[in-house]
Structure formats: structure tokens, C-alpha cells
Amino acid sequence: MTTQSDDTQPSAPRTSPPGPGSAALGRPTLQQVAALAGVSRATASRVVNGGAGVRLHVQAKVRKAVEELGYVPNPAARTLMTRRHDAVAVVVAEPESRVFSDPFFAQQLRGIGRELSAAAVQLVLLLVTDAGDYAQVGRYLAAGHVDGALIFSLHRDNPLPVMVDRLGLPVVYGGRPEWGEPGSIPLYVDTDNRGGARAAAEHLVARGRRRIAVITGPLDQTSSVDRLDGFRDVFPNFPDSDPDLLVEGDFTAPGGRRAMERLLDRSPDLDAVFACSDLMAAGALAVLAERGLRVPEDVAVVGYDDSDTAAQWASPPLTTVRQDIEEMGRLMARLLLNRLQLEFDGRPDEAAALTSVVTPAELIVRRSS
């Protein structure tokens, strides 16, 4: 990266409108910052533009002066010089109503937030209300407001990956993307969905269950397909052996309710349900209770996620597959920060290679199975 040693904006367009508030309020100058910090104007400028080559205690003095004076560099000039915003976009490819009702996303965002906050990088959550909003998200990303993006819960037809790829924006995905040639698959953090589902299926077999139904997630997401594949590692002919034992859900509690109702209508003799998220399992438990079926005596239930609320507050408490959701968020953020360090400074943290990560899954047995 080239860092100019001054911010006199020799090339800023004369026709550009002033930044917000610049004319009216007598905005503090870089010269004043330098004077207050007791450093040269050139040093103050270097700190304002990233701090390369300036010792840490000098940087601290300048940053303190910047804060005290409320100094704001000319935004456009700073952007053109440094290209670094110390901000990362997060896109959860679901309507905001789901982002706020599924504890999975809150946990993942908590991990991301902690890691970014520790690095003094702003978390910019881009919310969408409906599918038409992705073009708008793409425009925001294209306009250069962030250094990179974390994208998760992608469905197959989402246009974002093509947009960010075209932009060359550094991205880490949550969940394995299903595109990319070997060697060019984008960076991602995933969990061992297949292994987790296999453990759930083996557990139900060990409990003597034989008529096991599956409520999958949306099958246009790799996590859902992987969990179904893990179940099929134990039951290779599923669902051909009995198509009535499979219903595609949507990872929500109402979706779990609807799926359980359909399963019981079609297969009243089922003796177990593997619901591929805890929220869907919670919906299924409600239907089983309404129909007077005892859990686990009549029907064993296994969920997925070990969500803070859904699994542990369920009645009875839910056997489930634990994934460390907050840690996955943390790892996504760390991977992107390393990628950005490489981009801007040319030196990634040596301890952290730039490779995708798959975190383990673990069966947690509680009273529902």
C-alpha cells in the first residue's frame, strides 16, 4: 500500500461539495491535531492514514488529540489515499425478521462482534427485508464503504456471491459455498454437519428406533444437504425406502410445526424425529404434545444447534447436536481480518493461515430421546 505522507489533498476535485458540516463549523485542522499531540504535521497525517511506520506511543498521542479535537479527515480524500475503512459488512442472507427471531444468528453475530470490536473494526450489518434488496446490498458493497464482508446463510439462488466476486471484495462465507472449482473455492468457516447428523442417526438406532422421520432445512443450502447426507450414512436407502418420512422444513419453529403435522398424518407409526434445527424441533415437540404423544416414550426427538434458548428450554430438554456457533462467528471474523491484513499490509498473522475451517459437531444427549 502506498501511504502519502501528507493530506493536503493536492488532487481533490475543486468541484467537490464540502464534507458534511465542514464549512459551517470551523472544523479542526490536522495542524491543530499535530500541535496538540506535539508531533509534526507529517507524523500526524501518517497516523490519521493508518499509522504505518509510526511508533505505537506516538500513534496513541495523535489519536488522543484527534479524539479531543473531534478532528475528521476529508472522507473522500482519506478513502482515495488509504482505501481502508476499518469496517466489515455482515450479510445474513435471510429477511431481517428471521435474523432477529433465530438465536443462531444472534450467537454468530456475537462471536463476530467480539472479534471485530477487539480489532477496532466496525461491524456493519446490512439488513434485508425481502429478496429484492440484494441488488441494494450489492450496490452498498460496490460503493466501497467496507474493507470486506462476512456472508452467511446463503441460499443457492442468491446473487451476492457473483456480485462480490466481480468486485474483488474480500469475503469469508459462513457455511461451505457450493460453487468454485477445486483450488478456487472461496474462504469459509463451516461445521461438520455430516458428522453431526450421522451421530444423531446412530444415537436413535442405539435407542432402538426404527421408523425415524427427518425434517430437513431448506435443501438449497449446503448445511441442510450435508445433514441429510450424514443421516444417509446410517440409512443409505433413505428416503427412497420410505418417502413419507422426509419433509423439507425452513429452520423456523412454525415450519417445524407444519412438518411434524404432515409427518404424523402420513406416518402415524413413526417412533423418532430428527429435526435439523432446534427451532424446528421445538415446533415438532408442540405438535407431539397436542396429539398426546409422549416424548421420548412414543416418539424420540433430536434437534440440531444446541441453541441457548430453544434446546435448553424445551420440554423435555432436547437431545441435539452441538456446534459452537459463537466460535464459528469469531473464526469467520478472524479469517477475514487476516485476509485484510494481507491485502493492506502484506503480512498476515503468521499463526493463522488463510485456509477454510470446519469446526467439530458433538451429540448432546438430554431427555427427549
Add this chain to the structure above:
Amino acid sequence: MTTQSDDTQPSAPRTSPPGPGSAALGRPTLQQVAALAGVSRATASRVVNGGAGVRLHVQAKVRKAVEELGYVPNPAARTLMTRRHDAVAVVVAEPESRVFSDPFFAQQLRGIGRELSAAAVQLVLLLVTDAGDYAQVGRYLAAGHVDGALIFSLHRDNPLPVMVDRLGLPVVYGGRPEWGEPGSIPLYVDTDNRGGARAAAEHLVARGRRRIAVITGPLDQTSSVDRLDGFRDVFPNFPDSDPDLLVEGDFTAPGGRRAMERLLDRSPDLDAVFACSDLMAAGALAVLAERGLRVPEDVAVVGYDDSDTAAQWASPPLTTVRQDIEEMGRLMARLLLNRLQLEFDGRPDEAAALTSVVTPAELIVRRSS
């Protein structure tokens, strides 16, 4: 606003690094957009830079071509020319863990999201992990990535209002700010907290309750102070008459638990509790159940918010003060959009004056009182 009719970037600095991916991928040009849309390059440029003076059906053709080709204007050049980002920041001045655990914020964000989405304006949620992050939020706002901001759940010591005021950034607050001289108070959307609390107090009096405890919100927020004032409209000597009947809470369920425990320890003879949020009321209900006190026979409970989940799922269902939270979010977004229209185009929507709004509150009586 001055709109240049061309984007040849006559004044872009020669030393500026290229935008992301611009060199490598043979990015589509404005000339190609114009050709595909069947318009002149100058017209295409005007549309890309906001569309001023171009008829709507022509704008639509150009936008279609932009989308088909994946055309991305040079971000810095576009910023310098138009200053408009079609993006609005939302800052909930609470740690992200609270943003995701309190349904109030989800409802408010839903209203904001719907209004912004309909206007094709991106909702940029800036999350904070702890109080130190506000300087970082301020830097993001100062760097010109958004056209304006919606800020809510402000506490008295938060540095954001001073920062955004210095920047001249258009802002609408959720909840009445407590600063500002008459005539210069910032725009806000609030609800009639005082009237709502007064109705709750009158209801408890009508039910024959005499030893009424109050769990307030944080008293460094105007909403909390206003609700206490409403209660005092009915009990003017409260809490001096009996200081043991007042505990300051924090709007969370665990905070409501702790407050209820203290109240019962200090005033075992209380016969009602007015908790200034439904989440705190839910925490209070749990403590009352644990101590074998019947609701409402022994202790009547009234909450505040009529939250989707906390009030309606409570056992027994909660008497509460309803405020239309989603509508408040919608109104905040609408007010800011009108303010921005005035800023950028000089013509606010005539039907919507730029004045602060206070929405009504309404007592909803359920079984807890």
C-alpha cells in the same frame, strides 16, 4: 446540489489506487451501459449519479442496463459528485447482546427496515460490543458512508449526539433527547410514556391496590424518567412516601428478577408491581411464582411495551401498556427520508412536515392485574 453530467473523473487524483477488482476483470464501462440502454453517455451518467432531470422510463432502462452489465461506478468519484449513498445508519445504543435479546429492538428495526426497503435505501446497522466502540461508530459516521442516521436507546453519557451534531449528519432520534434549547431540539419519534404510565397507575388504583411498587428502566434515559413521572401524576409523593417501593431496573428480564427480589425482601406486603418493560415484568413474574405468591390475587403485575413475546406468552398473560413499536420505527425512517429529500433535492414530501412525533400509548388489560 450540483450534478455533473459526466463521470470522466477529470479531477480524480492520479495517485489513487484502483477500485477493488477494476483492473483485473475488465469492468464494464459507462459507454457500454449507455449503448445497451440506447441512450447517450451523458444521460446514462446522469442516471448513475441520481437521475436528476431524466424521465422515469429512461431511468428505468439505464438502471436495467447497469444491473445486466454489473456496472459499478468509481466509488470515490461518485461520492465526490453526488454525496448520496442511499444508505442510512441505525445505531441502537446498547451492546449487541441486548439488541438481539430484547424483542423491542427487533420490532423497531422491522419498521425501519420496511420503510427503508420500500425507498430502496440500505439499512446499515452499526453494532457495538461495549461502550468503547462508540468512537469507532463515530468514525464510521464521520467517514461519509451513509446519508443520515437513526439513533435509539440513548443513555445520558453517550458521546454520539455530540459527534453527529459536529458532523452535521442528519439524524432522527428514537425517544426524546434530553438536550437542546427550545427551537433547536433534534428531530425525534417518541411515545407518550408519561400518559401510558399514568394509565397503568390509575388501573392499579381502580383494582384497589394501595402498596404499588415500581421497577423503573435506567434513569439516564428519558423514557424511564417519563414513565416514573406518569406514575407520580397519580402518586405525587412517590417514592418519598415509601422509598422501599422503588427499584431502578435495566429493561432486561434478569434485571426484573433482581429488582423483584429486592422489593419483596424490603416490602413483603406490596400488593402490585408496575414494571416499566415487559421483559422486567417477566422476570418479576418468575420470582413471584418461586415465592408462592399468586398473580393477580396476591400481587397484581403490569408491564410496558406489549411486546410480541414477553407480554403475550407470560403466565398469566400480562396487563401492559401498548406502544406501536414497529410503527415508531417506520415513522423514524420516514422522517429521516423526508429530511434527506430536503437535503438532496430541496423538496420534502409535502404531506409530511419535518416535526417530531409522539405516538399514543394504550393500556391493555389481561389476567395479571
